[in-house]
Amino acid sequence: MILATYAAAALAEIAGCFAFWAWLRLDKSPLWLVPGMLSLALFAYLLTLVPSEAAGRAYAAYGGVYIAASLLWLWFAESHRPDRWDVAGASICLAGAAVILLGPRP
16 A cells, blocks of 8 residues: 555656656646646645655655656656666665665654
8 A cells, every 4th residue: 555655646746747847848838737736736645645653754765666666757758768777776765765664663
């Protein structure tokens, strides 16, 4: 459940940010901003669903998922295959996210 929530949040954030990128960098219509803002609002909402006693911990763990999801976006949406350094870095980040989120606490 946690991973699915983080994955949905990452997709919403990346899609929202890409809408702004498309408007500013790809000369798309300003109308791209409307779904972009809705997507970013959905992202923020989804992060509130993560079971964590502290928002900062949920956000920190999300960072690793966001990095991995960004590389998937790079590959599938932008047709640039991540290289071994991208994969190694994302793996390290995901391991760190798991430690933050799943580590034993009193």
